[in-house]
Amino acid sequence: MPELPEVETLARELRDILIGRSIVRVGVCWPRTIAAPDPETFARRLAGRRIQEIRRRGKWLLLGLDGGEWLLVHLRMSGRLAVEGADAPEDIHTRVVFHLDDGRRLRFSDPRKFGRMVLTACPEDWLGDLGPEPLAPDLTPERLVEMLRGRRVRLKVQLTDQHFLAGLGNIYADEVLWRAGLSPLRRADTLTPEEAARLLGAIREVLEEAIARQGTTLADRRYVLPDGRPGEFAAHLAVYGREGAPCPRCGASIVRARIGGRSAHFCPQCQQ
DNA sequence: CAACCGACCTGTTCGC
DNA sequence: TGCGAACAGGTCGGTT
Numbered sequence: 001m002p003e004l005p006e007v008e009t010l011a012r013e014l015r016d017i018l019i020g021r022s023i024v025r026v027g028v029c030w031p032r033t034i035a036a037p038d039p040e041t042f043a044r045r046l047a048g049r050r051i052q053e054i055r056r057r058g059k060w061l062l063l064g065l066d067g068g069e070w071l072l073v074h075l076r077m078s079g080r081l082a083v084e085g086a087d088a089p090e091d092i093h094t095r096v097v098f099h100l101d102d103g104r105r106l107r108f109s110d111p112r113k114f115g116r117m118v119l120t121a122c123p124e125d126w127l128g129d130l131g132p133e134p135l136a137p138d139l140t141p142e143r144l145v146e147m148l149r150g151r152r153v154r155l156k157v158q159l160t161d162q163h164f165l166a167g168l169g170n171i172y173a174d175e176v177l178w179r180a181g182l183s184p185l186r187r188a189d190t191l192t193p194e195e196a197a198r199l200l201g202a203i204r205e206v207l208e209e210a211i212a213r214q215g216t217t218l219a220d221r222r223y224v225l226p227d228g229r230p231g232e233f234a235a236h237l238a239v240y241g242r243e244g245a246p247c248p249r250c251g252a253s254i255v256r257a258r259i260g261g262r263s264a265h266f267c268p269q270c271q272q
Numbered sequence: 273c274a275a276c277c278g279a280c281c282t283g284t285t286c287g288c
Numbered sequence: 289t290g291c292g293a294a295c296a297g298g299t300c301g302g303t304t
Contacts, residue, residue, distance in 0.1 A: 001296085001297065001299080003298095018302095032280095057299080071291095074296050074298085074299090075298095076280095076297085077281080077282095077297055078281090078282080078283090078297095079296060081281075093282095110281095111281080111282055111283065112280085112281045112282055112283085112297090113280080113281050114280065114281065114297090116297070116299095128299085128300090128301085150273085151273095152273075152274065153273090153274065153275085157274095157275095158296090162298085162299080169297080169298070170296095170297065170298090190280085220283085220284085220296095229290080253303075260275085260276090261275090261276075261297090262296085262297060262298095263295095263296080263297085
């Protein structure tokens with residue numbers, strides 16, 4: 001499940017490969033991947049465009065093209081971007097292929113078909129009402145306290161709400177709360193300023209460490225780098241996917257519960 | 273505003 | 289062994 005660290009890693013890797021390259025031709029294998037414009041227009045308008053810059057916003061990847069338009073990509077659950085030679089093996093999950101001017105291709109595969117792409121001159125129209133970037137310096141502990149005011153939902157739900165904060169998903173929300181020593185069941189507006197500051201610190205530590213290790217590749221290998229290499233953060237997960245295993249901090253057994261319709265993993269001992 | 277549900281999807285795991 | 293049910297979860301839109 002690609003979250004902020006995975007998309008950030010992709011953006012960094014793809015910058016080295018794609019900046020300055022031109023898209024020669026686009027093949028759309030699963031039209032519903034293209035949210036806008038219609039798939040034919042999408043392919044036609046992309047042909048001949050040069051990739052000038054690559055950014056990330058929350059879990060969105062943004063490719064800036066000459067001519068002023070942006071190609072927006074959201075990987076959702078199972079989307080994957082690979083850069084490969086023309087001789088690469090077929091993949092039944094391929095949804096969109098971008099043929100590049102160096103003979104290679106950027107291939108989007110997505111077994112679950114949830115991933116979406118948009119070609120637009122105005123990305124803000126498509127990013128939704130995203131919350132602030134967790135790693136941006138202007139997100140201060142004071143501002144986080146302000147943001148939490150009146151928020152009666154449980155912390156786990158709050159952290160995965162993209163309107164509140166952009167980029168955290170199920171895995172990193174669990175890891176962040178463990179690092180901060182806060183219960184996922186805690187009501188968001190009950191945090192003291194000290195706890196909010198601790199939470200922000202944990203968010204940044206976890207995300208920065210995960211980015212440094214190039215993201216989390218689980219056994220299903222749903223996320224890998226553009227060249228197929230795995231990210232190395234999975235070995236450092238403290239709670240996610242570790243139900244019944246010992247807490248790295250206190251040794252208590254990690255618990256899995258259902259919060260807000262999805263699984264939450266936490267240590268009942270150090271996250272009271 | 274909070275909580276929940278279904279829809280979108282398919283590969284994998286689980287229980288009988 | 290084989291089958292269908294349940295599960296995995298990001299996001300949106302709808303209902304209670």
